[in-house]
Amino acid sequence: MRFMKTALATTALLAATAGLAAPPVTVYKSPTCGCCGEWIRYLERSGFQVKAQDVHPEELDRIKRRLQVPERHGSCHTAVVDGYVVEGHVPVSAIRKLLAERPKVVGVSVPSMPPGSPGMEGPNPQPFTAFAFDAQGRTTVLESYRPPYRW
Numbered sequence: 001m002r003f004m005k006t007a008l009a010t011t012a013l014l015a016a017t018a019g020l021a022a023p024p025v026t027v028y029k030s031p032t033c034g035c036c037g038e039w040i041r042y043l044e045r046s047g048f049q050v051k052a053q054d055v056h057p058e059e060l061d062r063i064k065r066r067l068q069v070p071e072r073h074g075s076c077h078t079a080v081v082d083g084y085v086v087e088g089h090v091p092v093s094a095i096r097k098l099l100a101e102r103p104k105v106v107g108v109s110v111p112s113m114p115p116g117s118p119g120m121e122g123p124n125p126q127p128f129t130a131f132a133f134d135a136q137g138r139t140t141v142l143e144s145y146r147p148p149y150r151w
Contacts, residue, residue, distance in 0.1 A: 022048040023099070025086070028055050028063050029077040036077040039089055039119030042151055046092040048081075070137040073109035084108065089117035091151065094130035094143045105132040108142055118151045125149055 025043055029036035031054035040050050055063065064078050067085045075088025084098055085107025098108050109131050110117055116125020125147040131139040 022046070023082040024049045024051065025079050025081045026050075027052045027077055027079040028060055030054065030057060030060065033076050035089070035113065035119045037119075038121070039077065042118040043092065048092075068106045068133075068135050068137075069109065070133050070139065073111045073131060073133060073139065075109065075111060075113060087111075089113060089119045090130050091118050091143070091145065097142060098132070103132060105134050105140075108132050109139075116147055116149050117145075121149075121151065 025048050027036065027040055027043075027050055029040075029052060036052075040052055043050050060078065064074060064087070067078060067080070069078060069085060069087045073087055077088065079086040081095060082099055084105075086095055086098075087107060087109035088111060090108050090110045094108050094110075098105075110128055111131070113120055114126050114128035115122060117128055127144065127146045129144045130142045132142045133139045
């Protein structure tokens with residue numbers, strides 16, 4: 001219990017000192033996806049309040065289309081934070097950059113499920129990229145990552 005209180009206090013302090021109060025995040029995911037749960041726990045450890053909504057795969061596909069996620073940038077879960085879409089295993093640094101800079105884009109994605117990305121930790125981590133995407137499906141590099149990772 002003492003460890004948990006210390007961890008929560010540390011997380012709150014880091015969020016406060018960063019000057020970035022984390023807005024709430026809604027995550028749409030399959031009820032059977034374990035890596036989605038790991039990514040949610042990563043967000044929570046980083047100071048975000050997360051509301052997870054389990055949805056059927058066909059419903060998740062409809063949500064992705066409605067939120068204008070480019071098909072080639074899809075992943076296993078889709079989130080919404082402060083008006084932006086966050087698709088896949090996006091690191092907190094990319095989410096915070098998006099929220100701080102407020103570019104005129106629909107959101108950010110980490111396509112597929114790259115080994116080593118948040119929620120996909122394990123052996124053989126691979127380099128990966130977080131892309132910003134607009135309503136026409138055009139993308140730009142927001143951040144690139146190379147192992148070793150420290151999520």
